[in-house]
Amino acid sequence: xxxxxxxxxxxxxxxxxxxxxxxxxxxxxxxxxxxxxxxxxxxxxxxxxxxxxxxxxxxxxxxxxxxxxxxxxxxxxxxxxxxxxxxxxxxxxxxxxxxxxxxxxxxxxxxxxxxxxxxxxxxxxxxxxxxxxxxxxxxxxxxxxxxxxxxxxxxxxxxxxxxxxxxxxxxxxxxxxxxxxxxxxxxxxxxxxxxxxxxxxxxxxxxxxxxxxxxxxxxxxxxxxxxxxx
Amino acid sequence: xxxxxxxxxxxxxxxxxxxxxxxxxxxxxxxxxxxxxxxxxxxxxxxxxxxxxxxxxxxxxxxxxxxxxxxxxxxxxxxxxxxxxxxxxxxxxxxxxxxxxxxxxxxxxxxxxxxxxxxxxxxxxxxxxxxxxxxxxxxxxxxxxxxxxxxxxxxxxxxxxxxxxxxxxxxxxxxxxxxxxxxxxxxxxxxxxxxxxxxxxxxxxxxxxxxxxxxxxxxxxxxxxxxxxxxxxxxxxxxxxxxxxxxxxxxxxxxxxxxxxxxxxxxxxxxxxxxxxxxx
Numbered sequence: 001x002x003x004x005x006x007x008x009x010x011x012x013x014x015x016x017x018x019x020x021x022x023x024x025x026x027x028x029x030x031x032x033x034x035x036x037x038x039x040x041x042x043x044x045x046x047x048x049x050x051x052x053x054x055x056x057x058x059x060x061x062x063x064x065x066x067x068x069x070x071x072x073x074x075x076x077x078x079x080x081x082x083x084x085x086x087x088x089x090x091x092x093x094x095x096x097x098x099x100x101x102x103x104x105x106x107x108x109x110x111x112x113x114x115x116x117x118x119x120x121x122x123x124x125x126x127x128x129x130x131x132x133x134x135x136x137x138x139x140x141x142x143x144x145x146x147x148x149x150x151x152x153x154x155x156x157x158x159x160x161x162x163x164x165x166x167x168x169x170x171x172x173x174x175x176x177x178x179x180x181x182x183x184x185x186x187x188x189x190x191x192x193x194x195x196x197x198x199x200x201x202x203x204x205x206x207x208x209x210x211x212x213x214x215x216x217x218x219x220x221x222x223x224x225x226x227x228x229x230x
Numbered sequence: 231x232x233x234x235x236x237x238x239x240x241x242x243x244x245x246x247x248x249x250x251x252x253x254x255x256x257x258x259x260x261x262x263x264x265x266x267x268x269x270x271x272x273x274x275x276x277x278x279x280x281x282x283x284x285x286x287x288x289x290x291x292x293x294x295x296x297x298x299x300x301x302x303x304x305x306x307x308x309x310x311x312x313x314x315x316x317x318x319x320x321x322x323x324x325x326x327x328x329x330x331x332x333x334x335x336x337x338x339x340x341x342x343x344x345x346x347x348x349x350x351x352x353x354x355x356x357x358x359x360x361x362x363x364x365x366x367x368x369x370x371x372x373x374x375x376x377x378x379x380x381x382x383x384x385x386x387x388x389x390x391x392x393x394x395x396x397x398x399x400x401x402x403x404x405x406x407x408x409x410x411x412x413x414x415x416x417x418x419x420x421x422x423x424x425x426x427x428x429x430x431x432x433x434x435x436x437x438x439x440x441x442x443x444x445x446x447x448x449x450x451x452x453x454x455x456x457x458x459x460x461x462x463x464x465x466x467x468x469x470x471x472x473x474x475x476x477x478x479x480x481x482x483x484x485x486x487x488x489x490x491x492x493x494x495x496x497x498x499x500x501x502x503x504x505x506x507x508x509x510x
Contacts, residue, residue, distance in 0.1 A: 012374075016373050019373075020373060038369040041370075041376075042377055046377055050380075056380060059374075059377060060374065063374035066370065066371055066373065066374050067375060070375070071335065072312070072315040072318075072319055072360075072364055073364040073368050073371050075340045075343050076315065076343070077365075078343035078344035078347060081344060085348070091416065094412045097415045098408045098411040105403055106404045109404070118389075119396070127393075127397075130397065130400070133334075133336070133337075135334035135337075139334055147382075149381050149385065152378060153393075154393070156375065158401055161401040162401050162405070165398075169402065177412065179416070180412035181409060183412050187405075187408045188401050188404035188408065189401060191368060191372070192369065205365070213340055224331060
């Protein structure tokens with residue numbers, strides 16, 4: 001363990017947490033949903049890396065500690081699901097149906113739209129699993145032969161879009177059913193949307209967490225089944 | 231080992247809550263465990279020792295000291311709970327590696343944790359601190375992954391607007407498809423429940439935008455928590471008022487229609503209407 005690794009870790013941690021705190025403050029101050037804290041933080045950190053000519057590798061290795069928390073953070077969604085187990089039990093069928101329809105619509109629409117807009121086969125395959133959570137999406141891309149970094153970009157973009165626009169869509173189409181809101185957010189924008197759903201309410205957050213797992217697994221199975229068929 | 235560690239946590243949490251309630255009238259906040267932990271500890275260090283002669287310590291000082299105890303205890307608890315969660319994740323990734331199909335480790339850990347919670351092996355409050363912390367700061371953990379997008383920008387150079395458009399459109403489509411499906415299936419469930427109970431419901435009305443107000447009484451998810459939650463959700467006052475206008479009017483109508491016969495079932499629903507009315 002050399003000194004540069006320690007410096008990298010401390011600097012990345014400070015940069016990430018500091019920028020995020022600033023982005024949250026900005027979001028609270030302006031109350032604009034477009035200034036999503038995650039989006040702003042990612043943009044600012046990218047700009048800092050480019051402006052000061054910091055190699056991405058050193059930020060990446062330094063921020064491994066933060067990225068490692070993603071595992072426990074996803075696992076802990078089980079906690080919020082468990083807290084809402086009553087609602088889950090009584091709404092089991094609607095949730096399952098919603099996730100199934102959402103997953104199919106997501107895969108088909110992503111593939112078709114990419115083709116229609118002339119993004120090419122490779123990008124189309126890479127964006128296909130974009131509504132699932134990052135680890136699932138990456139393993140599906142591996143199965144399909146897509147490009148991992150394009151998948152990652154699609155997953156992040158979709159997540160941020162969902163976090164920004166889901167509350168607006170719910171208002172616009174007068175979707176007041178909180179279970180429907182939560183499941184829809186989780187299905188279309190995985191864990192990034194779930195962070196927003198948790199802000200909206202415990203119930204929405206938990207349903208969104210359920211939807212990540214269910215729609216992620218369904219997408220996995222559909223892809224495996226589709227490949228088996230041909 | 232992982233399971234035995236949080237075993238002590240529950241007792242500690244209870245004791246901590248007890249101390250808190252005795253010493254301070256402030257409500258206990260578990261949502262920012264780290265931020266008030268160390269800060270209070272420093273406060274307590276600067277706090278002068280209690281004078282020998284005085285029997286009653288000043289309440290403020292007492293409170294500070296209790297809080298400091300609580301702060302360090304919370305930090306310890308948090309670390310223990312994190313260690314436990316890390317253990318769960320380790321097992322989860324091991325399980326995922328040994329499975330023939332590719333289910334990610336995170337999802338495996340989630341299922342394992344859920345199983346532990348449901349089976350009662352791990353009590354809810356034993357992992358509450360760390361769980362709330364992780365759920366609260368979830369977006370932070372995505373930042374490093376987000377920054378790596380920078381490497382994929384050259385791959386889709388010149389096609390970025392199309393790429394963003396695809397993400398935007400599919401997000402809209404998936405959101406609408408999913409929420410409409412959930413609502414439709416929920417209504418269908420209620421429809422069959424109402425049909426079984428001999429209610430005169432029309433499928434056409436059930437799937438109109440407003441829905442059939444009779445069905446409100448047949449909500450399979452209707453419980454006390456729901457009524458409470460409706461009361462709490464006065465957050466978006468203006469929007470809610472606009473959206474609730476018709477449903478409230480229709481619900482009231484429905485309440486009046488068959489009062490005597492449905493009164494016993496409608497208790498909670500009436501509460502709901504009352505709560506909405508109060509909110510405006």
